[in-house]
């Protein structure tokens with residue numbers, strides 16, 4: 196991430212759009228895209244990003260309404276304000292897209308990611324890993340005499356921080372889901 | 382009461398329900414059940430093309446000239462891949478077409494079966510929407526949905542991929558009125574508050590301009606009518622993109638000509654110098670804006686468009702109005718009239734005086750010749766000799782296309798079919814056939830370059846078979862003229878592969894197809910030859926041998942602003958410094 200990156204949600208505390216339309220500064224935005232759960236829809240959404248040169252930092256998708264066949268795609272993307280607006284317009288005109296919410300602009304939101312982190316080690320390292328996991332409220336979901344798999348949820352930053360701490364203690368593998376997000380309040 | 386039928390029969394039934402009269406297509410293994418059903422009925426006419434690209438361009442020509450969606454039917458694998466250029470062309474120019482493709486049976490999908498291609502995968506980026514139908518019970522509804530999507534919002538191409546077993550299987554037919562209404566209902570009414578802001582700007586603008594595009598034509602005849610009222614009542618000058626020609630009549634008093642890379646001097650300078658730009662259904666394409674940073678630097682800009690992603694995509698506008706052109710213009714006129722139909726008359730008079738000065742430059746002037754036919758002269762004569770006729774024009778892509786746009790006048794919408802966004806050589810001949818099939822009595826002329834024309838010349842067979850008396854007016858400069866022009870101006874006159882070598886004898890070619898061939902290389906014979914072409918009751922290939930090294934001016938080199946336009950006189954002085962795109 197670049198130093199210029201405006202943290203998620205930071206512009207949303209004002210009632211005004213503080214961004215200048217001509218700003219060249221890249222921002223990170225979390226978009227929730229509600230789509231018809233049909234074959235090919237995810238490919239169409241992803242194809243839009245690759246075809247038009249937009250970034251995807253993280254993407255999650257699952258059906259959230261089984262009777263209505265709606266899926267929710269959560270995309271974390273980066274771009275100047277003009278590019279973000281264009282991404283939202285491009286998404287919202289797609290035939291199978293029902294709604295596009297910019298959670299970064301819509302007010303504060305909760306953002307969570309789940310990670311499974313495998314750490315291998317003995318003795319002091321093993322004890323330290325367990326102690327840190329407790330501080331991060333990570334659960335042990337698998338253990339052998341030489342390894343743990345920790346499960347944790349949190350913001351991507353929290354997971355980054357945990358992974359950084361685990362690296363010298365024997366981190367061997369990590370699986371992350373990408374961000375799921377909801378607007379806070381109503 | 383529901384009706385059971387096979388998928389193949391459903392296809393034909395759904396097309397009938399949608400009011401389809403003509404299908405352009407080419408058979409193959411994966412669509413044989415549908416062809417069988419076509420054989421067993423007489424309501425839908427099938428036009429057998431010679432190449433699937435031709436089918437799609439014909440459907441485009443049909444659609445653009447009627448305002449109704451065009452339909453093409455092709456087989457799986459190579460049939461579908463041959464349709465890709467036409468789909469992309471229709472996507473770029475917002476043409477409503479429905480393409481039906483056959484597919485290998487569902488149980489074979491993914492096995493690299495004979496003539497299997499991932500059609501929905503390949504065509505996803507070049508369709509507005511596409512569907513692979515794996516269940517016959519969903520087929521009729523999907524077809525109805527496809528027509529809805531193709532024709533609502535910003536029109537565009539859609540594709541339905543139908544595996545062969547789905548065509549054979551039986552299920553209940555869903556009639557159009559019972560089909561699940563799509564949630565896809567783009568907003569058509571413009572925001573009255575934004576329209577009110579624009580009305581205020583119109584009242585005080587000193588140098589306004591109406592910059593119109595293909596969206597006016599796509600919106601329907603009512604939009605063109607309202608544009609005429611707006612222009613005539615306000616006295617604002619009107620320019621148009623290549624795609625919008627005919628929405629405002631070329632003989633109208635507010636018309637200042639086409640704008641853009643090869644647009645008129647007065648139109649481009651008016652765009653550059655205006656203080657209020659009202660974009661109506663155009664999209665600030667790069668052939669229009671030139672260098673974005675210097676595009677119309679002193680104007681307030683309003684943009685009326687049905688596609689939210691067109692607004693603020695390239696040029697930031699002050700007044701965005703999302704909606705259908707006709708509905709927005711209706712409300713705009715209502716509000717403006719209700720407030721007293723005010724404009725800044727003195728400002729406008731000065732503005733028109735300025736425009737007239739630009740006009741006096743006579744940017745389309747060319748050096749006449751008595752010995753060779755100048756392409757501009759050929760088009761001037763074509764215009765004069767066909768004026769007032771029930772005439773439709775299609776074009777190929779290149780210099781001839783730009784000259785046709787400059788020298789032919791269009792009085793009505795839907796009379797001009799050209800490949801704008803994609804610039805597809807090979808579009809014009811099949812498009813002309815599609816137009817002629819829709820308008821059997823009309824005079825349909827394809828203004829072509831010899832190189833483009835060769836790209837889909839096999840479709841002359843289609844024209845002959847279906848008695849489409851299309852006139853192929855080939856401005857033959859024995860060059861890939863537009864490429865040659867760029868090489869002359871921007872690549873040090875190194876003419877790399879821009880000669881049209883080993884050309885066929887077009888008259889003999891016409892005879893080989895069984896149609897009429899005419900050759901003309903003398904300006905003195907031109908009028909008679911053109912009249913002979915027009916009067917001939919049948920397809921004609923007209924080989925008009927023109928000056929080989931004529932350049933098309935004005936020209937704004939890519940990446941240059943509007944006020945750095947090249948006129949024919951300064952062309953010699955110009956060498957490098959422009960960006961090639």
Ligand SMILES: Cc1ncc(C[n+]2csc(CCOP(=O)(O)OP(=O)(O)O)c2C)c(N)n1
Nearest residue numbers: 779780781804806830831832833861862863
């Ligand atoms: C399918 C395709 N290939 C290549 C091009 C690039 N191109 C644009 S104009 C042109 C030359 C066209 O020559 P011709 O049809 O003879 O028209 P002229 O410019 O001579 O009038 C070429 C090669 C294109 N537009 N489309």
Ligand SMILES: [Mg+2]
Nearest residue numbers: 830831860862
């Ligand atoms: Mg040529």
